[in-house]
Amino acid sequence: MVLFLLHAAGIAVGGDTTGIDLHNAILAAFDNGNYAETVRLLTRMKAEQPLRYGQFPYALLHAHSLAMASNFREAYSVYEGLVSDKRLTPFVLLPLARIAAQQGVVNTAVQHYQEFLRHAYPDYVTVAREALDYCRQLKRADLLYSTAKVVQKSSTLDRLAQLYLGRSYILSGDRELARNLFLSLIALNKKDDVTNFALAELDLLEGTQISSLEKQRRGKLAYEVWNFELARKYLEPVASQSMDNGLYYARTLYFLGEVEESRKAFQSTLDAWPNDPKYSYCLYQYANVYFREGDYSRASELYKELKSSATGEIQDTAAFKLSYSLRAQSRFPEALEALTSYTGSSNSIRRGEALSLRGRIYFQTGRFQNAYADFQTALTLRRFQKNKELILWKAMALAKLNHSAEARSLLVSLADGNDFYSDVAREKITLPARTKENGTSATLEIPHLPDAGQEDQITALYAAGDAIPALLYLHLYEEASQNLPELERNTWRILGVDETSRLQKFLTIAFLAGLGKNYSTATYYSELFVKNMPQNLSLFSLSPEILKALFPFPFKNEVERFSRERQLDPFLVLSIMRQESKFKTHARSQAFARGLMQIIPSTASRLASSLKLQDFSVDQLYLPEVNINLGTKYVQDIIREFGNRVEIVAAGYNGGEPNARRWRDCSSPGEVLDFVSSIDFSETKSYVMIVKSNYELYRRIYGGGLTGLTGSSSQH
Helix, strand or coil, rough: HHHHHHHHCCCCCCCCCCHHHHHHHHHHHHHHHHHHHHHHHHHHHHCCCCHHHHHCCHHHHHHHHHCCCHHHHHHHHHHHHHCCCCHHHHHHHHHHHHHHCCCCCCHHHHHHHHHHHCCCCHHHHHHHHHHHHHHHCCCHHHHHHHHHHHHHCCHHHHHHHHHHHHHHHHHCCHHHHHHHHHHHHHHHHCCHHHHHHHHHHHHHHHHCCCHHHHHHHHHHHHHHHHHHHHHHHHHHHHHHHCHHHHHHHHHHHCCCCCHHHHHHHHHHHHHHHHHHHCCCHHHHHHHHHHHHCCCCHHHHHHHHHHHHHHHHHHHHHHHHHHHHHHHHCCCHHHHCCCCCCCCCCCCCCHHHHHHHHHHHHHHHCCCHHHHHHHHHHHHCCCCCCCHHHHHHHHHHHHHHCHHHHHHHHHHHHCCCCCCHHHHHHHHHHHCCCCCCHHHHHCCCCCCCCCCCHHHHHHHHHCCCCHHHHHHCCCHHHHHHHHHHCCCHHHHHHHCCCCCCCCHHHCCCCCCHHCCCHHHHHHHHHHHHHHCCCCCCCCCHHHHHHHHHHCCCCCCHHHHHHHHCCCCCCHHHHHHHHHHHHHHCCECCCCCEEEEECCCCCHHHHHHHCCCCCCCCCCHHHHHHHHHHHHHHHHHHHHHHCCCCCHHHHHHHHHHHHHHHHHHHCCCCCCHHHHHHCCCCCCHHHHHHHHHHHHHHHHHHHHHHCCCCCCCCCCCC
């Protein structure tokens, strides 16, 4: 009787491989994207081998394939039949909501969205925004209200839920209740997306029919959340009322790209309030406008004035920027003089920074002994003793002084790593990345995916409620990748993974997430892997398969297509995208940048206009094709000005072209390390180093290099 049941289920017994053969045929069709054939074979299995069909989550594979074949009616029916199966519920509610929404079955779609949001399922935040925006687009106050109430139960999304509650009140006609709710949201002065949208909603409700004091408050808050158009609207009428208002207004104009108007606003504010406590700060920001726009002569004059008249942090910062602006004009003796009082400062941080900058100026002007002395002195300071940047500069100075052995020793000590400084050190001594395996790298491997030989174990685990091994067995990687961090011990065993090895676990999750196109999770665990690598392990001691798992190539078709159209290096685009969003399509930043390449709305609108995109809206930035199209256009624009130097392109993308221009002008021509050393935004400096390292990794893993618009990467 047992043998009869096994045969009926199509399970191999005594050489009968009917079930396995059909299983393999189904997976082959599915993996090749032949979803119609997958559906046909699954329908056959369901009819001929019903026990086997129910033994594993073939029904989920069936629904997935039907949806991919655009047979949404049948897909919905199959998904709906799986809702009550607690093992599969997390994987069916969202497809049900999306299919119902696509088919216009509004109440059912919202019901499924809400059911999903009542649980802590993965990607909760993205789905919450999706559901709320869906209800808002329908202009259904009742559905928006009830969905916002469900989302509000998540403490981390309370403010977002309140924003949409306010929007539901507007739809229902209760404008006063909405107004009070939006006012409460901006009262905390939080610099987030919710504050930005609440300000915009209040503007639609009230316009400028508010008091001068409220205009000041909202104008400054709009500036802080990067809503510069709204900031100008509120600040323009009150700009002349105080130094503070005038300062915010002048800076708002600058960030709107109205440079001349910004300068006039700064000058009139300074003229009107010469005795205000913020006068020096306003003058400093005024000088920064000239500095960023490349008028180094005028910037120098203003920084000199501040160096002699200001105090504290402003005076110190102005002195350093004075040195940089003089260096950009090749006025090297004056640039050195500006640092004199700081190279002997009792403040060790200021002293180290001054010695580093002075040493670089000495190096640029051929005074290598002086440069070496400054770098060596800086390295004796407690906060700078292990500073890789200074060690590199010291090695370079030693090389110029013909102390080749000592220079090489320092470079070799730095080269044995996995960061930007290691890349530079290897390049300086033409040393390839270390590839010799050690004990740690030899034990790391790509996990063994479940196969037919493990069916008994997988069946038992699935029957006990653990669906992940069965999902992996059926190549339902997208569904499996949603719960990878929560893998059970038995799953690790099936995968053949030593769960006591943190590196192996991180690698396994990154690999499986990549299979499921869950690239943000893959990148997160890839970064954990790199962060926890022992010092004696090099990335390039790992196999090519492991490196590709840690550094996948997502959205390959879109990246290659737009890179080819714009003559860009796809690895540069990929490196920027990885650092910008970690490959999360719905990423949002504090500065309201959106999508894979983190484009801010104002830049997106300008780029869309130049590309003549029809009916463009900011929400389209979450679509990979649109985002990569605009992002690569932005990269192309930057390259046309700066050439194919990865570090400058990355700096321009993150810190803006004016800042990239001044960092280039304030450093030695063609010297990567000096350019990076000159970046005075810590976030941008870190960003540039990571993008540069990403680029080197992608280039070595997948082959190739910069071949874009303006020639080789060595161009200035």
